[in-house]
Amino acid sequence: MADLSIDFAGIRSPNPFWLASAPPTNSGAQIHRAFEYGWGGAVWKTIGAPVLNISNRYGSLTLGGRRMLAINNVELISDRPLDVNLREIAEIKRLWPDRAVIVSAMVDADPQAWKDIVMMIEDTGADGIELNYGCPQGMSERGMGAAVGQVPEMCQLNTHWVTSVTKLPVIVKLTPNITHIVDPAHAALAGGAHALSLINTINSVTRVDLDTLLVSPSIGGRGTHGGYAGPAVKPIALNMLTELMTDEGVLRSGVPISGMGGIATWRDAAEFLLLGATSLQVCTAAMQHGYRIIEDLTDGLSNWMDDHGFKTIADVTGKSLPQMSTFGGLDLSHQSVARIDQNKCIGCDLCYAACNDTAHQCIDLVSPDGVTVDPGYDMRTNGRQVADTRPRPVVRENDCVGCALCANVCPVDGCITMVTVPSGRQSITWDELTAQRPEIAQSWAAMQAYREEVGIEIH
Numbered sequence: 001m002a003d004l005s006i007d008f009a010g011i012r013s014p015n016p017f018w019l020a021s022a023p024p025t026n027s028g029a030q031i032h033r034a035f036e037y038g039w040g041g042a043v044w045k046t047i048g049a050p051v052l053n054i055s056n057r058y059g060s061l062t063l064g065g066r067r068m069l070a071i072n073n074v075e076l077i078s079d080r081p082l083d084v085n086l087r088e089i090a091e092i093k094r095l096w097p098d099r100a101v102i103v104s105a106m107v108d109a110d111p112q113a114w115k116d117i118v119m120m121i122e123d124t125g126a127d128g129i130e131l132n133y134g135c136p137q138g139m140s141e142r143g144m145g146a147a148v149g150q151v152p153e154m155c156q157l158n159t160h161w162v163t164s165v166t167k168l169p170v171i172v173k174l175t176p177n178i179t180h181i182v183d184p185a186h187a188a189l190a191g192g193a194h195a196l197s198l199i200n201t202i203n204s205v206t207r208v209d210l211d212t213l214l215v216s217p218s219i220g221g222r223g224t225h226g227g228y229a230g231p232a233v234k235p236i237a238l239n240m241l242t243e244l245m246t247d248e249g250v251l252r253s254g255v256p257i258s259g260m261g262g263i264a265t266w267r268d269a270a271e272f273l274l275l276g277a278t279s280l281q282v283c284t285a286a287m288q289h290g291y292r293i294i295e296d297l298t299d300g301l302s303n304w305m306d307d308h309g310f311k312t313i314a315d316v317t318g319k320s321l322p323q324m325s326t327f328g329g330l331d332l333s334h335q336s337v338a339r340i341d342q343n344k345c346i347g348c349d350l351c352y353a354a355c356n357d358t359a360h361q362c363i364d365l366v367s368p369d370g371v372t373v374d375p376g377y378d379m380r381t382n383g384r385q386v387a388d389t390r391p392r393p394v395v396r397e398n399d400c401v402g403c404a405l406c407a408n409v410c411p412v413d414g415c416i417t418m419v420t421v422p423s424g425r426q427s428i429t430w431d432e433l434t435a436q437r438p439e440i441a442q443s444w445a446a447m448q449a450y451r452e453e454v455g456i457e458i459h
């Protein structure tokens with residue numbers, strides 16, 4: 001059985017799953033129960049500056065019947081008294097010495113304010129500190145959270161104020177509300193951070209109620225922007241993770257990354273690990289389903305690791321990263337085409353509509369007796385007026401550019417497969433090509449000449 005334990009910048013936990021700093025980690029009683037269920041660690045709901053929370057704090061995105069595909073929150077940091085939080089942190093660490101207890105903190109951009117909170121956290125016996133430079137709502141208007149994470153100089157300075165007064169491992173939690181995530185990461189490292197975590201929530205307005213015309217969540221008739229999280233943000237989080245894990249500066253520093261943003265299943269977790277995360281944080285999925293999901297997360301990950309022969313989390317971390325490339329490093333000669341398994345096809349024609357209307361018009365509808373439906377026919381009749389029996393989609397492979405739109409819209413798993421076919425061209429990347437023939441990037445005539453030379457026909 002795979003060993004799920006991790007050592008994250010000196011913070012040990014029996015499995016890589018930590019509850020993220022958020023409502024699931026709001027109190028000692030909650031975290032105690034979460035640990036009983038088997039969570040490997042918890043990042044305490046951010047403590048620090050005095051706040052007053054408002055009532056009606058969450059909105060959410062329901063799509064295609066799936067509820068809470070994303071949550072939007074206008075919640076601030078912990079509004080419980082500081083001394084109560086600190087007392088409970090100490091108690092939890094005493095009761096659960098083998099679990100990771102990390103305390104998230106956020107105070108004014110002032111060295112003394114940071115020193116004071118850090119000293120209080122150290123006294124609890126917690127394993128580490130996470131600096132919350134991420135929340136995009138409420139606190140950022142007061143110069144904290146994302147307001148720090150968005151300005152690398154502030155990020156470095158605040159981090160330095162903390163790392164210079166504590167021996168505890170310091171994790172800097174980055175905001176995704178920034179164009180280039182590597183800049184604040186470098187700043188955090190320059191400030192002495194021992195680890196990074198991402199992503200915090202994305203700035204958003206999720207919904208307007210079409211009956212009441214109220215922006216959701218509506219706080220006494222007024223709305224505001226909030227932080228967006230949950231399954232819908234996973235691709236954004238994975239991209240930011242890979243941006244960090246393919247950056248020379250971050251790699252050279254050797255700091256581990258705690259990944260989060262949309263982790264709801266063990267499959268999501270495995271993807272974050274494969275792209276370089278060492279620990280994994282979960283918030284929205286726990287808010288939707290409760291602490292019990294930890295059993296599925298650990299069992300699923302452990303079984304998958306056994307199936308693949310991975311013995312430790314370190315064996316998985318970053319395994320898929322070598323595939324990551326810039327566009328300029330991709331092989332221009334690679335050719336895929338769509339293949340349809342007629343035994344699985346249910347004849348919905350979604351692939352046909354997608355290719356015909358918005359891709360490259362290379363799926364024909366062919367009736368069983370071989371009649372090809374005129375592509376100009378009225379889709380709404382499903383070809384019945386043209387062919388005697390319901391026609392089937394057939395890909396003209398020579399014309400298929402391999403965009404994969406049809407495979408993405410097809411509702412039947414495994415019905416359309418993208419298959420690699422020989423292109424007959426020599427392997428070459430855009431970077432190699434333009435290094436050899438720079439004129440190709442400057443002139444359409446030179447581009448056309450190259451295409452004719454190697455036999456690329458675009459229609």
Ligand SMILES: Cc1cc2nc3c(=O)[nH]c(=O)nc-3n(C[C@H](O)[C@H](O)[C@H](O)COP(=O)(O)O)c2cc1C
Pocket residue numbers: 020021022023045046071073075076077078104132134135173199200201227228229230231233260261262263281282283284285
């Ligand atoms: C309601 C709510 C409150 C949150 N509060 C905090 C917070 O106090 N401190 C913090 O660092 N992140 C906070 N977050 C962000 C989460 O820790 C996490 O970064 C984010 O939700 C992405 O993970 P997820 O997709 O698993 O929810 C909050 C998120 C939600 C949904």
Ligand code: SF4
Pocket residue numbers: 337338354355359360361362363395399400401402403404405406407
């Ligand atoms: S891969 Fe793209 S071009 Fe090829 S059949 Fe599908 S939609 Fe059309």
Ligand code: SF4
Pocket residue numbers: 340344345346347348349350351352393409410411412415416
């Ligand atoms: S989308 Fe899939 S199921 Fe529907 S017609 Fe095309 S191949 Fe068949």
